[in-house]
Amino acid sequence: MFKSYSQRLAALGSVCFVLTLSACSDAGTSSGGAAASTSAGAVAADGLSTTVDPAYTGPDSKNFTTLKEPSKKDGVAFKVGFLTLNGGQPVLTAMQKAAETEVEKLGGQFIAKDASVDPQKQVSQMNELITAKVDVIIGHPVVSGALAPSVAKAKAAGIPFIAIGTPFDQTKAGVPGAVTAVVQGFDYIVYRTMKSLSERHPGAAFSTMGLALPVDQLTYMNARMEFWGKKFGLKFQGKVDAQNDTPSGFSPAASTILTKYPKTEIIVTYNDQSAVAAASVVAAAGKKIFVATPNSGQSISQAALKAKRLDLVYRTPWENMGTQSAIAAYDVVSKQNLPLPAIVNVPSYLVTADTADKARWIG
Known part of the structure; x- marks a missing residue:
């Protein structure tokens, strides 16, 4: 076990x-x-x-x-x-x-x-x-x-x-x-993130990136992204899981979101690395999609924010x-x-x- x-x-x-x-x-x-x-x-x-x-x-x-x-x-x-x-x-x-x-x-x-x-x-x-x-x-x-x-x-x-x-x-x-x-406060950090996204992009369509591993905290956080996003009037498209917690998992998941949910205007991920990877995929595809995470802290997010590849993060x-x-x-x-x-x-x-x-x- x-x-x-x-x-x-x-x-x-x-x-x-x-x-x-x-x-x-x-x-x-x-x-x-x-x-x-x-x-x-x-x-x-x-x-x-x-x-x-x-x-x-x-x-x-x-x-x-x-x-x-x-x-x-x-x-x-x-x-x-x-x-x-x-x-x-x-x-x-x-x-x-x-x-x-x-x-x-x-x-x-x-x-x-x-x-x-x-x-x-x-x-x-x-x-x-x-x-x-x-x-x-x-x-x-x-x-x-x-x-x-x-x-x-x-x-x-x-x-x-x-x-x-x-x-x-x-x-x-x-x-x-x-x-x-x-x-x-896992629910609160998601609440703050989704509320701010809804104020910046009212009524936008959003998708989420989770992780295929059954990590209870991440499962909960993803469920609350959907809940609060809908509560604030955003349109939920769906969730795609990264198969592992590395760039080799993040990038394919982001690409799948772009293909599976073409109306997506916002992608919300579960940490700094997944957010930055998703933002890179979006940029490479020439798309205008806002990327955010409620679970941040590393300096890679600072650089991505300043480059306007990330829209916002909640600093854990x-x-x-x-x-x-x-x-x-x-x-x-x-x-x-x-x-x-x-x-x-x-x-x-x-x-x-x-x-x-x-x-x-x-x-």
Whole structure:
């Protein structure tokens, strides 16, 4: 079972998160009224607002209360174990580094372990951290169910667990036993993207690019693209899946969209790489089709926006998610600002060609 999950989740680092997806946000306030963190792990973007759209009433709407900077307390043991899903992904590395910066600023020790998208390996790493008697564990699960027994084991040992990037569907439960979860808000990032596209291109026909691997987060995100696109008056043409999470999968999928859905005026994809590849196919075909993604962060999107090959992207708050997870960990061990919210959605911002140089990028 674990082997099949590992194959299915090979693209997960592109999604998140959990997986969700850290502080590329400025020091605005969330709809919940809590001040967004401006600590060392956060990355501000000049002039780009992270204010949550007050019209949004979707499943993520009640969870936008970001954690304030904690008070540093003397004598608090603060050894943090951090489980990253895939250290080979620059966005996830940025999230980990932001968490480490915040932990060290608060006087803690930081132990990072990279699962390399292997759920069995991550379970072993979690058990190693429990044996090492860390004070708190922050984890970005490869497979939440696979990690659940170890979370229970940590809880029995008095070690709290902070989840990252799950639940992606906030109408459902996350990792059992987690004291809180730090997430980018998958429904909200799609909502913002599709709403903006509908305002820029009212009534346009759109298609989506998914991934053939059954990655639950991507499946959910694609379904919400269709839902919100239709809700905002865009005309859904259909979905084409890339057969793998590489350019050899993206380009054929984009070409198929152009052939199968010739009325398409907008293509929405699931990450930076797929968006840039789709934009290149559109340009090579001499078409005028707008390309966007709700799951961005890498500098390749900045260049594509400035060249007007991409219409807009939502900048996933990778770094601020790392910072928020470290703050949550310190709050728990120092017993302040409790109880923590069950879910902490970290808001971020949309980027267009006009604001591409104001946004902060990874890589």
